[in-house]
Amino acid sequence: MSRSDAPPHIPWWKDAVVYQIYPRSFQDSNGDGIGDLRGILRRLDYLKRLGVDVLWLSPIYASPNDDNGYDISDYRAIMPEFGTMADFEELLREAHARGLKIMLDLVVNHTSDEHPWFIESRASPESSKRDYYIWKKAQNGQPPTRWQSFFSGSVWEKDERSGEFYLHLFSRKQPDLNWENPTVRREVYDMMRFWLDKGVDGWRMDTINMLSKPSHYPEGRPIPGTTLTEGQPHFLNGPRIHEFLQEMHREVLAHYDVMTVGETPGVTPAEGSLYCGAERGELNMVFHFEHVFLGDETAERGKWSNPPLRLPDIKHVLARWQTELHGRGWNSLYWDNHDQPRAVSRFGNDREYRVESAKMLCTVLLFMQGTPYIYQGQELGMTNVSFESISHYKDIETLNAYKVLRDEHGWDDARVLAGVYARGRDNARTPMHWSGGANAGFTEGTPWIALNPNYPDINAEAAEADPHSVWHHYRDTIALRKALPVVRDGTFTLLDPGHPTVFSYIREDAHTRLLVAGHFHGQTETYRIPPEFADGEVLSNNYPSLEGTQELHLRPYQAVVIRAR
Structure with a gap:
């Protein structure tokens, strides 16, 4: 075979599925109530059984924890609560021995004020x-x-x-670094090499499109009631951002076989392609926020008003990223993470159809083009939590918003807590549910934050034992995705964009046509599909059977994948 006839090189991260770990809440190994590195080590076989490939660890560096580790006081040291550098090196070795890769958080827009x-x-x-x-x-x-x-x-x-x-774009204890200073950039690059030389397999880059700031700060007035300001056009996608990232790639990333994903709020698909275009030498992919921020920018009090979601709006956003980035860049796929509420509570039904809707969200997400990200507990269908009072909450964003909404906007406790229950970040940060036993098997001590009281019914031990659980659906869907090259390489065509309850699309390459249909509603819906799928092969179904042929009778939160014959 000549070089010109050789198959194209496919980067390993295009076939990977990433599992995000929030270390503080994943598994405690020493009884202090705080998750740690040895706890993660203890659960590597569980993650291998699930079928994921990459473990993204939220920050594990030394930090005073004003923002739960996103305020770093020493980039080359492990937070003592999480363990030691020897613990991390053992975790890295043991993960690699199982074929699992480790990706760390790169938080270099700001440091701690204690750095x-x-x-x-x-x-x-x-x-x-x-x-x-x-x-x-x-x-x-x-x-x-x-x-x-x-x-x-x-x-x-x-x-x-x-x-x-x-x-400080975030907490006052998180002063922003000056990326105009070349010495700062060299310090960051040296730190990145420190971890990559240990064998780390990639970076999730926190608020990476905020690095470039203006030299002049024009006067701006805040939009009342939200954190969005007239300043954002000046520090989102700033004047030298692509220069900085190309330099980072040239100096560091190009010398290692790693994956990179940038957290880039406010980017469009066209801007996203500038960050992750294959020939640009910047990042592999980006996280956009259009689907999780829908309605927030125009709501009275931003996300705390929790504006209602419309499925056609969600479809429009996700389909636009699928089609406009195809061939120009690479998508990252997610419903929730450490900064978002639980997916089954936000986009599904976390009550009578929790299992069905959690499976449906899995199917709809994992058959799109891009690298999927599963947040810890998502594979169990973990839900939001409703603590009785604000005193149970730990997140700085939530606590600050509580004070502002009460003192400046006159909201009573019930109204504030309704917003917190729906959108607060602690929804994702309650401890992982490992069993129905004491403290959900998370710790033998007192958890750093209270558990979601539904853990006796929603936990990993029960889920692995039940072949019909959300966990098994995730495992099977991950395996099916990897067996179908069309999911990685094929085109995406949205069907029925205005349909109020069904999200359906076609994935197609030269050999395979797939129909994916997810029903976002609690009542049965008759849905007509293209004729070529009427007698197709059902590859995935979150119900025991599928009723109908060309007209499907989709039951509450049903999701199917059909291959045309």
Whole structure:
């Protein structure tokens, strides 16, 4: 076979399924109530049985935990609560021995204010590290802009010693790094090599499209009641972002066989293709947020108002990314993660049809083109939690929003908690349900955050023992996806975009045509399918049978995959 006749090289991450682990809530091994690295090590065989390929660990670095590890005080040290560097190296070895890869979080838009760089930067305007961060002089005692942070309040924090302000797009304890400084960039690249040389297999890059900031900060007024501001056009997809990422790729990533995914809020498919176009030398794929933020930007109080979802809107967003990125970049596929509520509670029915809707969401997601991401507990159909009072919640975003919504907007407790129950980040951060025993098998101590009380009914031990469980549907769907090259390579065609309850699409290549149909409703729906699928082979079905041929009688939250003969 000549070189020109050789099959094209397919990067390994295009066939991979990623499982996200939130270490604090996954498995505790020493009884302190906090998940840790040895706990993850204990569950590697479970993850291998599920059929996933890559484990993405949310931050494990040293941190004071203002934002649960996304405020890093030492990039080259393990958070003591999670274990030691020796524990991590053992986890990496044991994962690799099972054919599992490890991907870490790269959090370099900001550090902790307890990082030595910032301590030195803050010490004096003449400090050699002053320019590691973004400092601005006060304007008549006022901050440079009125932009609001993602966690409420101003993005500017005044340093009383110098009278200057530093920028923080998130918590005041998360000062933004100055990526205009080449020394900062070199420090980051050296840190990345440190982990990659240990054998780490990739990076999920936190808020990566926020690295490039403007040199001038024009005045902006916050949109009342939300964290969205006039500042975002200036720091999302900023002026040098692609230059910085191409430099990162050239200096670091191109020298390792790793996968990269960038968290890029606010990107369109056209912008996404700039980040992950195969010839651009930046990232492999991006996380967009259009489907999980639907309605939030125009709601009275953003996501806390929890605007209703319409299936045609969800289909429009996901289909646009499937078609516009096809051949130009690579999609990442997800319903939930550590920052989102539980998928079955947001997009499905977490009560009478929890099992059916969790399976349906699995099918609809995993047969699209792109790399799927499964968040811990998603494979069990874990649900949102409704704690009795705000005192049970731990997340800084939720606690800040509670204060703002009550003090500035006059919401009562019931109204605030309704928003928290629906959209709060702690919904995803309650401990993993391993069994129906004490503390769901998560810890022998007191969990750092309360458990969802439904764990006796929803847990991994029971799910693995039940061949009809959500867990088995995920395992079978992962295996089926990997057996069908059309899922990786084929085109995507949305059917019936305006249908209010059925999400259906066709995946097609030169050899195979698949119909995927998911019913997002609790009543039976008669749905007509293209004739070529009427006598097709049913490859996947979350019910025991399928009624109808060309007119399918889809039961509540039913999902089917049919291959045309």
